[in-house]
Amino acid sequence: MDLTKPFRGSAAVRAGATTWRRLDGPGFDRLDHDTYVAAGTVLDLRGRATAAALAVPDAVVGGYAAATILGADCAPREAVIDLVVGRRRVRPRDGVLIHQDVLGDEEVWFHEGVSVTSPLRTAYDLARALDHDDAVVAVDALAHAHRLDVGALLTYPAGRDNPRWSLRVPRVVADADARAESxxxxxxxxxxxxxxxxxxxxxxxxxxxxxxxxxxxxxxxxxxxxxxxxxxxxxxxxxxxxxxxxxxxxxxxxxxxxxxxxxxxxxxxxxxxxxxxxxxxxxxxxxxxxxxx
Incomplete structure (x- = not known):
């Protein structure tokens, strides 16, 4: 178990990688409930997202953090973490946005040990949430990394639930181009x-x-x-x-x-x-x- 990446304390103890006593000592930083990392580790967006997801069981990472985990280089360094938690109530956390959306099975991928929104769902969410140029950058990056058909965003089922935000999507699709490499x-x-x-x-x-x-x-x-x-x-x-x-x-x-x-x-x-x-x-x-x- 790599303790320089966020991990569940209980899982590390069960695996024999450490002990509760050590977790309480100076060798580890406590990030959230049952969530730790080796002391002094500087977490990038991927690390922060992993920590947030570990602290909220069954949460799905979305937005910029999902794009980053999926290999699409489009997020600002200090991007807020989006967590999709279904219809349950989850206490607020600094640097985390909680979304009470319900995702279909095809909208969730398990990637690098974390549940994230699928490339198409991630592209859809960013296309409707960001300013236009930022949205096109994100959709380009995801389309290039995963060979997405950006036209599929125009008929994405979630659009029926939020038509106001979906008004942005056709403009983003019109300007998107999967050939862009950065x-x-x-x-x-x-x-x-x-x-x-x-x-x-x-x-x-x-x-x-x-x-x-x-x-x-x-x-x-x-x-x-x-x-x-x-x-x-x-x-x-x-x-x-x-x-x-x-x-x-x-x-x-x-x-x-x-x-x-x-x-x-x-x-x-x-x-x-x-x-x-x-x-x-x-x-x-x-x-x-x-x-x-």
Missing amino acids: PPETRARLLMRRGGLTPVPQLPVYDEVGVFVGRLDFAWEDLRLGAEYQGDHHRTDRDQWLRDVSRVAEFAACGWTILPITSRDVYRHQAEFVRRMHGAVDARRRELATRAA
Whole structure:
């Protein structure tokens, strides 16, 4: 039993991993009723969700925490934990939202030792609860991780029980795209779409003899113009930086120009980013027209 992850004290004692006396000592932190972790352990969202679920028997983790446990990277670091508990009454807990929903068997998955809402149910709940862009980011991440048909959200049965919230879902579905491979890619796509730019996401590029060169985050194929999101690790990881340089050179050899997209563009200087992308597209069109003349 891994005592650096949240665990039930009673289960650990039965398994012989520790004793009640030790659990009461300085080697462990008590998180809630019968819920412990090794002292000094810093819990991330997954750990906090696991602890919350252990403290409330038969609870199902939902929302952002479920998405994280299901492998969809879309949650803010300090996200509140959603617990679905059915029609029973559960005492409030700090950092936890209690939902008295009743889930169907197909809406619950047992994953990494925790009961969580299924990918489709998680996507539905986030689509109707979050602000629009955050909802699209979450649905993209879940759809990409689990190959979801986002159109299924439009007819999700739970929508009949809460039509007011369901009014948000069609807008989210219209903007969602399972090809997105990260939240910044989704946000960049939404910014460009609002600015009238519609590049193709995740376009595979081949050289003149049909050898695969790479997949571009965004591409204007007729212009041989691409754009790629570069997170901080592209700058700080030397091996990643060298791969990026080689990759850009390979695209250039096939006649492609690649534009970088950074966190500054997506999160801080959005209008400037859209203007710059428009300028690059227009300049490329003029360049190709001049060549053809």
